[in-house]
Amino acid sequence: MERIVILDCNSLMYRAFYGLPPLTNSEGLTTNAIYGISTMLFKIKEEFEPKYIAAAFDRKAPTFRHIEYKEYKAGRKKMPPELAEQIPYIKEFLENFGAAKFEIDGFEADDIIGTIARKAESEGKEVYIVTGDKDALQLASDNIKVVINKKGMTQVEVYDRERIIQDIGVTPTEFIDVKGLMGDKSDNIPGVPGVGEKTAIKLIQEYHTVENILENLDKVKAKKLNENLTNYAEQAIFSKKLATINTEVPIGFTMDEMDFEKNRDISKLREMFYKFQFKSLISKIGDAPVECEEITVEAKDVDTIDGLKKLTASIQKEDTLFILHKVENDNKFTELELVDLHVSDGETIYHVDVKGILNESREDAIEELRKIFSNDLNVVGHEVKHLYTALRKLGIEDFLFSFDCEIAAYLIDPGKKGYSLESLIEGHLHKGINGDNKEIELIHYLSEIYTLLKNKAEELDINKLLYEIEIPLTKVISDMEFEGFRVDSEMLKELGEKFNKEISTTEKEIYDLCGEEFNIKSPKQLGKILFEKLDLPVIKKTKTGYSTNAEVLEKLQDKHPVIEKILFYRQITKLNSTYVEGLQNVIDEDNKIHSSFNQTVTTTGRLSSTEPNLQNIPVKYEMGREIRKVFIPEEDSIILSADYSQIELRVLAHISGDETLIDSFKNEEDIHRRTASEVFGVPMDEVTSIMRSNAKAVNFGIVYGIGDFSLAKDLNITRKEAKTYIDAYLNRYPKVKDYLDGIIEEAKKNGEVRTMLNRRRFIPELASSKKMMIAFGERLAMNTPIQGSAADIIKMAMVNVWRKLKENNLKSKVILQVHDELLLNVVKGEEEVIINILQNEMRAHVEKDIEFKVPMVIDINRGASWYEAK
Numbered sequence: 100m101e102r103i104v105i106l107d108c109n110s111l112m113y114r115a116f117y118g119l120p121p122l123t124n125s126e127g128l129t130t131n132a133i134y135g136i137s138t139m140l141f142k143i144k145e146e147f148e149p150k151y152i153a154a155a156f157d158r159k160a161p162t163f164r165h166i167e168y169k170e171y172k173a174g175r176k177k178m179p180p181e182l183a184e185q186i187p188y189i190k191e192f193l194e195n196f197g198a199a200k201f202e203i204d205g206f207e208a209d210d211i212i213g214t215i216a217r218k219a220e221s222e223g224k225e226v227y228i229v230t231g232d233k234d235a236l237q238l239a240s241d242n243i244k245v246v247i248n249k250k251g252m253t254q255v256e257v258y259d260r261e262r263i264i265q266d267i268g269v270t271p272t273e274f275i276d277v278k279g280l281m282g283d284k285s286d287n288i289p290g291v292p293g294v295g296e297k298t299a300i301k302l303i304q305e306y307h308t309v310e311n312i313l314e315n316l317d318k319v320k321a322k323k324l325n326e327n328l329t330n331y332a333e334q335a336i337f338s339k340k341l342a343t344i345n346t347e348v349p350i351g352f353t354m355d356e357m358d359f360e361k362n363r364d365i366s367k368l369r370e371m372f373y374k375f376q377f378k379s380l381i382s383k384i385g386d387a388p389v390e391c392e393e394i395t396v397e398a399k400d401v402d403t404i405d406g407l408k409k410l411t412a413s414i415q416k417e418d419t420l421f422i423l424h425k426v427e428n429d430n431k432f433t434e435l436e437l438v439d440l441h442v443s444d445g446e447t448i449y450h451v452d453v454k455g456i457l458n459e460s461r462e463d464a465i466e467e468l469r470k471i472f473s474n475d476l477n478v479v480g481h482e483v484k485h486l487y488t489a490l491r492k493l494g495i496e497d498f499l500f501s502f503d504c505e506i507a508a509y510l511i512d513p514g515k516k517g518y519s520l521e522s523l524i525e526g527h528l529h530k531g532i533n534g535d536n537k538e539i540e541l542i543h544y545l546s547e548i549y550t551l552l553k554n555k556a557e558e559l560d561i562n563k564l565l566y567e568i569e570i571p572l573t574k575v576i577s578d579m580e581f582e583g584f585r586v587d588s589e590m591l592k593e594l595g596e597k598f599n600k601e602i603s604t605t606e607k608e609i610y611d612l613c614g615e616e617f618n619i620k621s622p623k624q625l626g627k628i629l630f631e632k633l634d635l636p637v638i639k640k641t642k643t644g645y646s647t648n649a650e651v652l653e654k655l656q657d658k659h660p661v662i663e664k665i666l667f668y669r670q671i672t673k674l675n676s677t678y679v680e681g682l683q684n685v686i687d688e689d690n691k692i693h694s695s696f697n698q699t700v701t702t703t704g705r706l707s708s709t710e711p712n713l714q715n716i717p718v719k720y721e722m723g724r725e726i727r728k729v730f731i732p733e734e735d736s737i738i739l740s741a742d743y744s745q746i747e748l749r750v751l752a753h754i755s756g757d758e759t760l761i762d763s764f765k766n767e768e769d770i771h772r773r774t775a776s777e778v779f780g781v782p783m784d785e786v787t788s789i790m791r792s793n794a795k796a797v798n799f800g801i802v803y804g805i806g807d808f809s810l811a812k813d814l815n816i817t818r819k820e821a822k823t824y825i826d827a828y829l830n831r832y833p834k835v836k837d838y839l840d841g842i843i844e845e846a847k848k849n850g851e852v853r854t855m856l857n858r859r860r861f862i863p864e865l866a867s868s869k870k871m872m873i874a875f876g877e878r879l880a881m882n883t884p885i886q887g888s889a890a891d892i893i894k895m896a897m898v899n900v901w902r903k904l905k906e907n908n909l910k911s912k913v914i915l916q917v918h919d920e921l922l923l924n925v926v927k928g929e930e931e932v933i934i935n936i937l938q939n940e941m942r943a944h945v946e947k948d949i950e951f952k953v954p955m956v957i958d959i960n961r962g963a964s965w966y967e968a969k
Contacts, residue, residue: 107230197359221642279339583691804878
């Protein structure tokens, strides 16, 4: 029987924090809770040998218990700041260890634990809940064991159903009723005055439930006890409710994401343990520890303007400079600033106190820094995006690094979770950083890493991608972050009010259609309404009841008008919390949102956007599109959108070389209508809207390696019909079929696929013995060269457009990239110039540069907001 361990992290963190003496690393960070959790997890791995590990956390947001009872957990001491500062690192450690992390607003860790435990048990897993809190005992069963951790996993008590009955005298379920009667001081659950643990247990042993006791009060002879039970009957019921763990929290998860050995990142674990100086734990990771060399080089301190002038005077134009930087407040644009630099010419290392020198003589310091960051020099750095932003704040704008080790490492191995310099040194040079003089050690090894990565890029034939696209792109996205996107905060506030009204209206409509009020967000309550009260056909059942996921609801749309309302309700509540409320929290002091664009995250090569994610605003409903109305241009400007039309289908035509597909694009035909004509065997002018829609699904399905099962589900047709569509498509476009077959074989042979510009992606799934994993790998192999090439093209266009804006001294700026679309803030009077640049750089230049076999088409729209520009 496979085993899963579920960690009650908040409980365990407190035990680790208070159970260990204060520990700090060289940077002054308290680390005792991190160390305690780390040692605990290794002990758990050893002791229980789990296949899966889940980690549950509380959130600061009020839970349903707080909402129903404001005094819930009132009076608890605030978390010590020394513990609070460790939580992000504990979460990072758990993620690197391979544990799946779960937390959700409105629910406690206990509820998440209960939900995962019950689901895992229903799937035949043996469950161990590790906690310091006896509340979890109510979850125990024959296959769910509760491990009460008393001291760092060296002293534990393991409870299953039988042991609870033996030790406490009640069943796990009855334990809830015991708490309902006696209350819980730590959670501020009131219970019944005068009823302690012994009395509560005795009563439950006899009557089994609180409700049964209250129905038999005439049999309770003790006068005071009877009086208290009578007077506090409702409080007893309510206390029981507060004490009951919710095992139906709306969280989606699979066992696979909890497979910790599969998800573990040994390199990052090492990196963390070096950072926190947990050297005794490094050997427990699995591989032999990396040896640390004694670095005897010392950095020359440069802390005055005269010292900085001497440094810049010593730099020779033929030098390669290695630079590591430190910025502060990189999570808030308006406060981000450059603090210091470590500069090396390969022999001497200088430590430049930038902040101090700027305070001493700002203008002179900027002028000297400009000499270091000069395009006449070969300057090598690592993770330089924020440095570009900090330099631009100082007026140093036109400089480009010759090489960024983070970017090169990402292109060489795009599947890693991170590319810190320390992990590169360990992974490539097999040398450790001991942390005593971290920056000096890092820059000491930077030249070796640079040489290694430079040679590897040459060997892999990715130089064009590296030097012409990705390295300059870092400057482009830094500039995008710098510019930000202006927001109408008043309109956003009004939108929030509108959404809340719409949510209330939709709730009422749902209640009216269902004939009663209930918790729409509760799958259990919703399931009972839909499948018992309304008697809708049951599509899917889980071990815990009826499934009400999106797939189920979509299949029920024609069965009852409430389904459309529920789908809309889910969409709008998500929009409101994620985007309306979420965006209000990230508007900076300049009334802009400065999203962070990540260049080294996706395996396909696409940029990702975080804090907030502006690439993923749902636009299925008009209210989702309305969010784009709050994104507005600068004064005397417009928003302009330039979007590649059907770029992935054009890439498929180019890569496959299929003449029919190529001709269709060359003749500017409606590609979906043409495909429908080919697949269904009718003239173009007889293609119906349904035929075209189905052909569109096939077109994009082929791009994503779709099979007949998925296509049947998408189009609500039989698998046989779906297979007929796909076969007809591939017969009409034979070279597409040759490409798809060939790329899978290539991936199996080489273990990787590549885009048109040689971007790599490894496909280890094809080496699996499991059919599902192989099928997934085949879909990745088919799709990655297409999606990755589209990503290469938009990135190439971004660099081209950015350069032209600079060369022409234009005031208009690129401010956002969303998949195949660029958004610009265009100053009035520059519109036509900008449109010409976009057509030339996004279309003509790209077509010529990669000898594209089909014409690019750019759709350009403009407006007074992002909404209008779409």
